Amino acid sequence: MPRLAPSLLRQARAIDVLLPPLLPACRDLRSAENELRWLKDHAIKTGRQCGLAHSDASLKRLVARRARGEPIQYILGTEYFGDLELKCQPGVLIPRQETAASVTHLAQQLSKKRKGRPSDLHILDLCSGSGCIPLLFHHEFYAQPGNEHCKLHMVGADISVQALELARRNQKSQIAAQSKRVTAQTTSLAAMRFLHADVLLSEAANAIHAPIGVVEALQQLTNTRPTPAYEVLISNPPYISSQAFRTTTARSVRNFEPKLALVPDNPSSAPSALDGDVFYPRLLALADQLRTEIILFEVADIDQAQRVATLLARQSTWRTVEIWRDEPGATSDEADHVLLDGGESVPVRGAGNGRSVFAYRGAAAAWLQ
């Protein structure tokens, strides 16, 4: 990390004595000022709730925590994810802005054509963490005109009990924010479920002790023997390779966010640069079992996106495969196609870094194209 210029520190001190300690974590004056303002507001708010007139001491404590590199979302307890303000807590990954952009874009894509679209959509989010993806998808989907009568059946699954507990709390606060009128929107939100399941556990494994595999968990939920179908499969799995975790991952992420949500457990002896890909073959196997027609998987960068797209191309059941960048709706001057190892050309949409892989097949092709 480059050194901070002493002039910058002096400049910060002239504005507020609490600014210089924030600079190493925030890196620039603007964001340090913003964060100090948010911390101040938080200190005043929590102080008022406890009946304290002065919040200086608690503000100093908050600044000290941030100065140590703790993410501001853990300190403030919330993060904005699209339009939603979701709760955050240590031990569960903080939702990222780029994920929100992908999910919003997906909701828009699914709302472009309503002719031929089933009136009930089953959506599964694997590695749901704080529950941010299903909650935002629900919000964005019903924000589109013409979707009022479409029912969403949404399920999130995670291996972490802590994450599930947080996801359910987030769901509750979203339900509280809804209108009291009973609509497809409110019933879909109330019916959203978060299951304890291990994505990497295949059916062959002994499923006596929790967590069980995803398919078993879904069967238990619906109480049906043939596996229920989920048309849409979304996942933001752990995708950082153990090498990238050591080198390109930010220190505050490494030190404060759960490694379980970032780096996949590597049972095989894949090279450490590629062991971030462990989840994707398993997700695709689940997509086949659950008769999924639309997938959206988040990835680390354009290289991983190409590797995942290659996996999809090899399956040859997918009608269309696309790579989405950080802002899939935006236009950019960057290349709009990449070539895979097999020679196939895959469109790349939007602006920014390669962020997710989107694909569809079967009946969904009729109403997505």
Next chain:
Amino acid sequence: MLRRFLIHQRAIAKPGLRHVRPFTTCGTLQEKPLPPRLKLVETELEESFLKGSGPGGQKINKTSSAVQLKHVPTGIVVKSQETRSRQQNRKLARLILAEKLDHMEKGNESRTSIKTERARVKKASASKKTRRKYKKLAEEDGKDDASQESADEVESELNDARSSPTAFETQNEPSKP
């Protein structure tokens, strides 16, 4: 009767009903409605989200929610990073830009100028009233020590004025012997 009067008052208080005849003889002052807010044309806007370069996603935790908005025909650029919510910042940026364009187009006739002008006039007339009041008080204070009755009046008025201590002090100081 009283209820009818109250209902009437409420109807007058509504800004939309301008043609309601007041029940009382002292006419209520109807404020002219402000000119409407300028509507921005989304196609004329270029929006960008400011954030650092480098990897994104799980690898780093960006807190930047700043939004920059450019109005292409005029080239005006505004930025908002007030809140942690990008959506809220987008709305704020649009609000600021609309105000700027409105001011550019109409100058003193723009919505914000009219608003600030009205606030200024209101404040000026309020301070004028207090000034007049204390001037009168000071005059009465000076001329009569004999009449107990009016002194009592002054006393009660002074008590009223204590709710705004600063105005009271600054206005009354010079007249003290």
